[in-house]
Amino acid sequence: MNTDVLTRWREEHPEGVKPRNPAQRWQDQDTRKTAIDAMCWQCMGGTAEAAEGAMAAIRKCTAGPDSQVPCPLWNWRPYK
Numbered sequence: 001m002n003t004d005v006l007t008r009w010r011e012e013h014p015e016g017v018k019p020r021n022p023a024q025r026w027q028d029q030d031t032r033k034t035a036i037d038a039m040c041w042q043c044m045g046g047t048a049e050a051a052e053g054a055m056a057a058i059r060k061c062t063a064g065p066d067s068q069v070p071c072p073l074w075n076w077r078p079y080k
């Protein structure tokens with residue numbers, strides 16, 4: 001690995017790379033996958049500050065095919 005390039009990049013980006021949430025990814029690139037991910041994110045109240053809680057809530061989503069009110073996105077939700 002070229003450490004000079006890495007060192008220079010770190011100097012130019014002292015804030016580092018911030019993780020992006022699904023709603024932000026959908027705004028950057030509108031695809032079926034990013035739209036579904038963003039929908040689940042919004043459904044579970046995802047915000048930049050509450051990322052961990054939203055991810056866990058999506059993972060534990062109970063709106064599967066056997067639930068009383070199944071969600072059509074359940075099989076394609078992120079964070080399974």
Ligand code: SF4
Nearest residue numbers: 040043061063071074
């Ligand atoms: S699969 Fe679950 S988290 Fe995703 S939109 Fe449906 S109910 Fe919400």
